[in-house]
Amino acid sequence: MSVVLLDLRALRAALPAGKRVIGVDPGSRTVGIALSDPSLTLATPHSHLKRGKLAPIAAAIARIARAEGVGGLVVGLPLEMDGTFGAAAQAARDWAHALSDATGLPTSLWDERLSTAAVTRFLIGEADFTRKHRAELVDQMAAAYMLQAALDATRPA
Numbered sequence: 645m646s647v648v649l650l651d652l653r654a655l656r657a658a659l660p661a662g663k664r665v666i667g668v669d670p671g672s673r674t675v676g677i678a679l680s681d682p683s684l685t686l687a688t689p690h691s692h693l694k695r696g697k698l699a700p701i702a703a704a705i706a707r708i709a710r711a712e713g714v715g716g717l718v719v720g721l722p723l724e725m726d727g728t729f730g731a732a733a734q735a736a737r738d739w740a741h742a743l744s745d746a747t748g749l750p751t752s753l754w755d756e757r758l759s760t761a762a763v764t765r766f767l768i769g770e771a772d773f774t775r776k777h778r779a780e781l782v783d784q785m786a787a788a789y790m791l792q793a794a795l796d797a798t799r800p801a
Contacts, residue, residue: 650716666705666718676689686795
């Protein structure tokens with residue numbers, strides 16, 4: 645089953661009432677997972693997965709989706725600083741297509757530039773977490789940061 649990547653507004657409109665979305669931040673070592681609330685207003689960190697082959701990651705995300713009443717995915721898109729589409733963005737788009745196909749969930753891409761940097765700055769400066777604790781939290785918090793930005797930007801008027 646091939647699932648098309650949707651514009652986030654189209655994804656929101658297609659979701660049945662009360663369905664959540666999962667935010668996915670595909671990092672090089674781990675994949676951060678965040679979850680929206682059913683009203684698509686608030687994003688919260690959920691977990692992180694070790695980066696590796698797609699099948700186990702997709703299976704884990706599908707399990708979360710079933711358990712949490714999720715109807716779609718928002719995958720972080722690492723655009724270049726000038727907003728152009730580079731190699732990393734192309735790889736993320738291809739990965740998002742494969743993830744969408746593997747989970748059967750409609751998927752949208754959202755610009756995630758600087759999400760990890762913003763979260764890391766917060767964890768170092770404001771929250772005073774140790775390096776080890778930061779490493780455990782940063783990807784899931786970056787996923788929540790990206791998802792919250794996407795929810796805020798596409799909130800119906």
